[in-house]
Amino acid sequence: MNENVVLSLKDITKKYPGVLALDRISLDFLEGEVHALLGENGAGKSTLIKAVAGAINLDGGIIHVGGQNHHQMTPHLSRSMGIEVIYQEFNLVPTMSIAENIFLGNRVSDKFLVDYETMKSKTREIFKLFNVDIDPMTLVQDLSPAKQQIVEIAKSVSKNVRILIMDEPSAPLSVSEVEHMFEIINQLKQKGVTVIYISHRLEEVFRISDRVSVMRDGQYVATKLTRDTNRKELISLMVGRELKESYPPQSNPPGEIVLEVKNLSGNGNKDISFSIRKGEILGISGLVGAGRTELAMLLFGAAPIESGEIWVNGKPVQIHSPLNAIQHGVGLLTEDRKGKGLFLEMAVGWNISFPILRKLSKYGIVSAKAENKIAEHYRQRINIKTPSLEQRVINLSGGNQQKVVLARSLAAESGILIFDEPTRGIDVGAKQEIYHLMRELADNGNTILMISSDMEELLGMSDRIIVLCEGKLAGEVQKEQFSQDYILDLASGTH
Amino acid sequence: MKNQTITLTNLGAKFGTEMRKYAPLIILIGLTIFFSIISPNFLTSRNILILVRQVSFAAISAVGVIFVMIAGGIDLSVGSQIVLTNIVLSKLMVDSNISPLLAIPLTLILGATLGALNGFLSIKLNIHSLIITLGTASIYKGAGYIFAESRNIMGFPDSFRWFGQGYIGPIPVPIIVMVIMALIGSFILTRTYFGRYIFALGGNEEAARLAGVNINGMKILLFTICGFISGITSVLLLSRVFAGQTSTGQGIEFDCLTAALLGGVSFKGGEGTIFGLMTGILIIGVLNNAMQLASFPDFSQNVVKGAVLLASVGFDVYQKNRKAKETIARVAA
Numbered sequence: 022m023n024e025n026v027v028l029s030l031k032d033i034t035k036k037y038p039g040v041l042a043l044d045r046i047s048l049d050f051l052e053g054e055v056h057a058l059l060g061e062n063g064a065g066k067s068t069l070i071k072a073v074a075g076a077i078n079l080d081g082g083i084i085h086v087g088g089q090n091h092h093q094m095t096p097h098l099s100r101s102m103g104i105e106v107i108y109q110e111f112n113l114v115p116t117m118s119i120a121e122n123i124f125l126g127n128r129v130s131d132k133f134l135v136d137y138e139t140m141k142s143k144t145r146e147i148f149k150l151f152n153v154d155i156d157p158m159t160l161v162q163d164l165s166p167a168k169q170q171i172v173e174i175a176k177s178v179s180k181n182v183r184i185l186i187m188d189e190p191s192a193p194l195s196v197s198e199v200e201h202m203f204e205i206i207n208q209l210k211q212k213g214v215t216v217i218y219i220s221h222r223l224e225e226v227f228r229i230s231d232r233v234s235v236m237r238d239g240q241y242v243a244t245k246l247t248r249d250t251n252r253k254e255l256i257s258l259m260v261g262r263e264l265k266e267s268y269p270p271q272s273n274p275p276g277e278i279v280l281e282v283k284n285l286s287g288n289g290n291k292d293i294s295f296s297i298r299k300g301e302i303l304g305i306s307g308l309v310g311a312g313r314t315e316l317a318m319l320l321f322g323a324a325p326i327e328s329g330e331i332w333v334n335g336k337p338v339q340i341h342s343p344l345n346a347i348q349h350g351v352g353l354l355t356e357d358r359k360g361k362g363l364f365l366e367m368a369v370g371w372n373i374s375f376p377i378l379r380k381l382s383k384y385g386i387v388s389a390k391a392e393n394k395i396a397e398h399y400r401q402r403i404n405i406k407t408p409s410l411e412q413r414v415i416n417l418s419g420g421n422q423q424k425v426v427l428a429r430s431l432a433a434e435s436g437i438l439i440f441d442e443p444t445r446g447i448d449v450g451a452k453q454e455i456y457h458l459m460r461e462l463a464d465n466g467n468t469i470l471m472i473s474s475d476m477e478e479l480l481g482m483s484d485r486i487i488v489l490c491e492g493k494l495a496g497e498v499q500k501e502q503f504s505q506d507y508i509l510d511l512a513s514g515t516h
Numbered sequence: 517m518k519n520q521t522i523t524l525t526n527l528g529a530k531f532g533t534e535m536r537k538y539a540p541l542i543i544l545i546g547l548t549i550f551f552s553i554i555s556p557n558f559l560t561s562r563n564i565l566i567l568v569r570q571v572s573f574a575a576i577s578a579v580g581v582i583f584v585m586i587a588g589g590i591d592l593s594v595g596s597q598i599v600l601t602n603i604v605l606s607k608l609m610v611d612s613n614i615s616p617l618l619a620i621p622l623t624l625i626l627g628a629t630l631g632a633l634n635g636f637l638s639i640k641l642n643i644h645s646l647i648i649t650l651g652t653a654s655i656y657k658g659a660g661y662i663f664a665e666s667r668n669i670m671g672f673p674d675s676f677r678w679f680g681q682g683y684i685g686p687i688p689v690p691i692i693v694m695v696i697m698a699l700i701g702s703f704i705l706t707r708t709y710f711g712r713y714i715f716a717l718g719g720n721e722e723a724a725r726l727a728g729v730n731i732n733g734m735k736i737l738l739f740t741i742c743g744f745i746s747g748i749t750s751v752l753l754l755s756r757v758f759a760g761q762t763s764t765g766q767g768i769e770f771d772c773l774t775a776a777l778l779g780g781v782s783f784k785g786g787e788g789t790i791f792g793l794m795t796g797i798l799i800i801g802v803l804n805n806a807m808q809l810a811s812f813p814d815f816s817q818n819v820v821k822g823a824v825l826l827a828s829v830g831f832d833v834y835q836k837n838r839k840a841k842e843t844i845a846r847v848a849a
Contacts, residue, residue, distance in 0.1 A: 323726055344728035353726060361726055364719040366786055375716065376727045378709035385708045429727075 025052040027086065027215050028073070028104075028184055034081035035068055042068045044239045045082070050184065055206060055216045057230035057247070059223075061259055061448035065239040066219050070186050074106045075099040086184075103183030107173045109192060115162035120144045122161055123176045147175045151205045165310070166193035167201070174205060185209060186217040191225055192445070195309035195474070196509060203229050221448070223252055224477065237261055260450055267453075268481030269460035275301040275484065278335070279468045280320075280351075280437050285329035288315040290492045293329070297437075302459065302469045304483030306476075307512050312492040313472045314356055317439045320470075321353040322346040333437070347376060352435025354426050356442040356472070362426045363414050370396035370410030372425050376433045399428035403458055420451025427458065438462065440471045444478060456482060476505050490514045539831065540779050540795040547799065551806040558806060565688060571801035572690040573749050573756075574771035575794065579701040580631075580745030581772040582793050583738050586705070588718035588785025589638065589645035591739065594746050594772060596657035597630045598765025601750040603660045606669035606760025609676065616676045624747040630656060631743015635736035645739075653769075661762050669760030680756025690752050697745065702790035714738065718785025774825045775800055780832065799824065 028050040035043040043065050050056050060066050071077045073084065075094030084091045087102045113122050120140040129143060130136040137158075144157035153171055161169060170190060177185055191199045206216055206229060218230055226233055227247060235242040235258040242258050276299030285293045290312045297303045307313045318324040320331065322340040330337050333349050340346050346353070355361045364372055373396040374381060381391045396410050405424045407417055414425055423443065430438055440459065444452045459482065463469050473479045479486060486498040488511040496511040552559035577594050584591045601623050608619040634652055638645045682689045705711040716724040717734055725731050753764050777783065778799055779792030803824065807817045 321726070342728070342730070343726050344730065347728045355726060361720075361722045364716055364723055364786075366719055367715070371712075375712065378712055382709045385710060387707060387709050387712065 026050065027052045029085040030069075030073070030082065031085065032082040033069070033072055033079060033084070035072060035077060036080045040239075042239050043072065043082075046236070046239075046241045048234055048241060048244070050215050050217060051232075052215055053210055053213045054231045055210055055218055055229050057218045057220065057226040057233040058236065059220075059226060059233055059255060059259055060236035061450060064236040064259070066236055067188065068239075069236070070106060070188060070217075070219070073099065073104060073184075073186065100180070103181055104186070105177035105180060105182045105184070106186040107170070107177065107188065107190060109189050111166075111169050111173055113161045113169060113172060116160065118158045118160055119155065119164075119172050119175075120157035122172055123147070123157075123179050125176075127179065143179065144175065147178050150178075150208060151175070153201075167195070167198040167309075170194070170202065171205070174209075178209070182209075182214055184215045184217065186219070188219045189221065189446075190218070191220060191222060193309070196476070197308065197513065199225065221446070222475070223255060226255070227252075235259055256449055267456075268478075269457055271300075271302075271460070271484055272464050273300050275299060276466070279333065280470075281332040282320070283330040283332065285316075285319060285326065285331065287327035287329075288312075288319045288324035290316050290319060290489075293489075293494050295487050295494065295497065297468055297470065299466055299468055300463050302463050302471055302482055302484050304479045304486035305470060305472045305489065306479055306486050306508050307489035307495075309474070310491075311489040311512065313489055314441055315492070316489065317353060317441050317470070317472060320346070320439060321351060323353070347433055347435065350434065350436040351439065352430030352433055352437065353439045354423070354430060354441060354443060356445060358419075358422055358426055363422060365415040366413060368411045369400070369405065369407050369414055369417070369425055372414050373399055373410075373428045373432055376429055395432055396428075399432055402431070403428055404454070418448075418451070420447045420454065423447060423451070423455060424458075427455075431462075436466070437468045438470070440469060440473075442473060443471060444473075444475065452478075476508070479508075480505065488512050537780065537789075537792070540792055540799065540828070543778075543828070544795050544799050544802065547802045547806070551802065551809075555806065555809050557809060563805065563809075565686070565691070567801045567805040568691050568694075568798070569688045570804060571771070571797050572688070572694040573753050573765075574768050574775065574800070575694045575797040576690070576697050576752070577742075577746050577749045577768055578772035578775050578793055578797060579697045579790065580742035581769070582776050582781050582788050582790070583701070583705075583714060584645070584742050585776055585781050585783070586718050586785055586788045587714045587734065587738050588721060589735065589738070590773075590783075591631075591634060591649050591742050592646065592769050592773075593630070593634060593649040593653035593656055594742070594769040595766050596653040596655075596660070597627060597743055597746045598750040598753065598768060599660035599762055600630065600656045600663070601627050601747055602754050602764045603663045603669070603760055603762065605750065605754055606672070607663060609673065610669050610671050610760070616673060620751050623751055624744055627747020627750060628740050628744040631746070632736055632740040634743070635739030638739070639732045639735055657762075657766070664760065664762050667760075670758075672754075672758060676755050677758065678755070680752045680754070680758070690756070693748065693752060697748070698790050698794055705788075705790060715786055718782070718787070720786075771797075771800055774821065777825060777832075778828045783829075 026049045030046055030048045033043050033046040046069060058066050068077065072079055073094065075096040075098055079093055084094055091098065114125065120137070123144055124140050129139045141157045148155060151171060155168060161172060164172065170193070190202060194202060209216060220226060230247045232244055233247050233250065233255065234244040235255065237259060278296050279299045281296040283294050293316060305313050305316065315324065319326060322342045322345050326340070331340055332338065338349050340349065359365060364375070370393060374392045378387055381388050381395070393410065400407070400410065403424050405428060406421050414422060417425065443459065444455055447455065459469055471482060480503050484500060486503070486508060488495045488498065488508055490512055491514065495514065498508060548559070557563055581591055581594060604626055605619055605623040608614045608622060609616060634645065634649055637652065638648045641648065679689055684692055705714065713724065713729050713734055716727070716729060717731060721731060750765060754760065757764050775796035776788065776793055777796070779794070779796030781788030781793060800821065803820055804817065807820065
C-alpha cells in the first residue's frame with residue numbers, strides 16, 4: 022500500500038424525494054488498499070457505490086479520479102477510469118460460457134468471427150492468477166455462486182480494473198470459499214488494484230481490509246486504520262451509540278423432546294437423526310450445499326420424504342405438504358424472505374394473517390375485525406416498525422420484513438420454528454432484536470432450529486449444534502465443546 | 517427523518533395507485549361524454565341497454581378469466597370452450613330432444629370439465645397456461661366443428677328463448693346475470709379467504725405454497741370455475757342467437773382480456789378488481805356501440821380497440837416502472 026490517492030470524493034450529495042441519501046460525503050481511496058465500507062442498512066453505502074459507478078446523477082460534489090474532477094459520473098466514464106462494480110446480483114448471462122461472459126462486449130482480436138481461442142487463453146491466464154482451474158467453455162449456469170463470483174472478478178480484471186467495488190461479496194459463499202475470495206483479493210491488491218469492500222460481517226472486515234470507513238444515515242462518520250480499531254468501536258460508530266452485541270443466554274433448562282427425526286432421507290439428505298427439546302435452540306451448521314436448507318424443506322413438507330420418520334410431541338406424524346407441517350405446529354422462516362416468504366406487494370396485515378385465514382373465517386368470509394386484531398397484536402408483540410398495517414411489505418426494511426415473517430409463524434401458533442439464516446441482510450441493531458426475540462420465544466416454550474452461516478451467531482445463539490456435511494449428519498456438538506475450528510472440521514468432513 | 521420519508525413517498529405512491537384505480541373510469545366517462553356529443557342517439561336508455569347487453573356475454577366470461585389471471589395464469593380457450601359447449605347444447609336439445617332443464621346443467625358440467633382439463637394439463641405438464649390454453653383452444657374449437665358437421669342447428673324449444681332474449685322488468689336477462697356474477701365475483705375476491713389465496717397465488721406462488729396453500733388444487737379449481745362460467749355464457753349466447761353455429765363465442769377471450777387489462781388486472785397476476793374489469797368491459801361496449809352508430813366499418817373497430825388496449829396497458833406499465841424506480845431509489849437511500 023502506498024499513499025497515492027486513486028479516487029477522491031468531495032462533498033458528494035444525493036437527494037431523493039424527502040431524503041438526503043448522501044450528505045456531503047468526502048472520502049479518499051488509496052492505490053492498492055482494501056478499503057471496507059461499513060454501515061447499517063440505509064446508511065447510504067449502495068447509493069455511494071452507484072454515485073461512483075455513474076448509475077445515478079449527483080446533486081453536488083466532485084469525484085476526482087484519473088487526474089480529473091468530475092461533477093457527474095456516467096457508467097461509461099466510470100468504466101473508462103477502471104472502476105468496476107460487482108453487485109450482489111451477478112451480472113452474467115447464464116446460458117453463455119465463462120469466456121464469452123468475460124469478454125462480453127469486448128472484442129479480443131480484429132478477426133471478423135468470434136475468436137474463441139484467444140478468449141479461452143486469456144481467460145485461462147486470469148484464472149491462473151487466481152489459482153483456479155475451470156474450463157473457460159463451461160456455461161455460467163452450471164457454476165456454483167462462488168465460481169460465478171470468480172467469473173465476475175475475472176471479468177473486471179480483463180477490463181484492466183483499477184478500482185474494484187464489491188457489494189456484500191461473501192453473502193452467497195461458504196467459509197472456505199470466502200477464504201479463497203480473500204486470496205484473490207490479495208492477488209489484486211498486489212497488482213495495485215484498490216478494492217472497496219462492503220460487508221455486514223465485521224470479522225471479514227478485520228480479516229481483509231487495510232482501512233475501514235463508516236457511514237450512518239447518509240453521512241460520513243469516520244475512517245480508521247483497521248489494525249487500530251476494534252469491533253466495539255466500529256459497531257458504536259455504525260449505530261451511533263454504544264451497542265452491546267450480545268447473545269441472550271438460556272434461562273430455563275430444556276423440557277421434554279418435542280421433535281425427533283429418525284433416519285430421515287430425501288431432498289439430497291441421507292439418514293439424518295436428531296432430536297430437540299422444548300425451549301431449546303438447536304443450531305444447524307454446514308457449508309453451502311451441505312443440505313441445511315434442504316433439511317428444513319424436508320421437515321416443513323416442502324420436499325418429499327423418501328424414508329424415515331418425524332415424531333412431534335412423542336407421536337409419529339405424516340408431513341406431506343407445508344399445510345401438514347403447519348398443522349403439526351412447525352413454522353418455517355425461509356432464508357429467501359423476498360422470494361419465498363413474503364407477498365411483497367401486499368400489506369403487512371395481509372401477510373401476517375395469511376396462514377391462519379381459514380381460522381379467521383366464517384363460512385369462508387374473512388373477519389376483518391379478527392384479522393386486524395391478530396395482526397395488530399403481533400405487530401406490537403415483536404415491535405414491527407411500520408406506519409400502519411396497510412403499508413405494503415416491500416416498503417419495510419429488511420429487519421422489519423423478517424419480523425413480518427416471524428409474526429406470521431407466531432400467528433399460526435407454530436411451536437417449532439425453523440429459522441433459516443434469520444439475520445441475513447439485516448443490520449446490527451435489528452439483529453440484536455431478532456436474537457432477543459428468538460431467545461424469548463425459546464424461554465416461552467417454543468423450540469427453535471436455526472440454520473446459520475454466520476459462525477459467531479451460530480455459536481452465540483445455539484444451545485447445541487448439529488453439523489451437516491454433504492447431506493449427512495457429520496456430528497453433534499454440545500455447548501461445552503463449542504469451537505469454530507471443531508465445527509468447521511466437522512462441516513468440511515475432515516474430522 | 518426516516519419516518520418522514522416513508523409517509524412522503526407513501527403519499528406519492530398512494531396518488532399513483534389512486535390514479536391507476538380511477539384511470540379506466542375517467543376514460544369511460546370521457547368516451548361517454550365525447551360520443552354523446554357527436555351522436556344524439558348514444559346516451560338514450562334504449563341504446564345503453566343494447567350496449568350493455570352486447571358486452572354482457574363477454575363480461576360474464578371475463579369474471580372467470582380474471583380469477584385465473586389474478587392467480588397468475590391466463591385462459592385463452594374461453595371462446596373455443598363456448599364453441600364446443602354451444603354445439604353440444606344445441607345437439608342435446610335438437611338431436612337428442614333433451615329438455616333444456618337437463619341439457620343446461622349438462623352443458624355447465626361440460627364447461628367445468630373443459631376448464632378442469634386446462635388446469636390439470638397446466639400443472640401436470642408444468643407449462644404456462646398461456647401455452648396450454650392456446651393448445652386446448654384449438655382442440656376445443658376443432659371438436660366443436662367436428663360435432664357441428666357444418667350444420668346450422670335449429671329448432672330449440674321456445675322456453676329456451678328466455679335466457680338470452682328475455683327481460684326481467686325492463687332489463688335483459690343477460691345483464692341481470694352479468695350483475696349477479698360481478699357481485700359474486702367481487703365478494704369472493706375481496707371478502708373470502710379463497711379470494712386471498714387467489715391473490716397470493718399470483719403475488720408469490722412459492723410463498724403461497726410454503727404458507728400451506730394447496731396450489732395445484734387451487735389452479736385446477738380456478739380453471740374449473742372459469743370453464744363453468746363460460747358454460748353459463750354459452751347457454752345465454754345460444755339462447756340469444758337461437759341457432760347452433762360454430763361462429764358463436766369465437767374470439768370472446770379477446771374482449772375478456774382487453775377488458776381485464778383495461779381495468780387494471782395485472783398480466784403477471786396478484787392484482788385486479790371486478791370494478792376495474794367491469795369498467796373495462798363498458799369501455800369496449802361504448803367503443804363498439806358508438807362506432808356502430810357512427811357506422812364505422814368492422815375492421816376499423818378492431819384497429820381502435822387494439823389501439824385503446826395498447827394505450828392503456830402502456831400507461832399501466834409506465835406507472836409501474838415509475839413506481840419501481842421510486843422504490844429502488846428509496847431502498848438505495
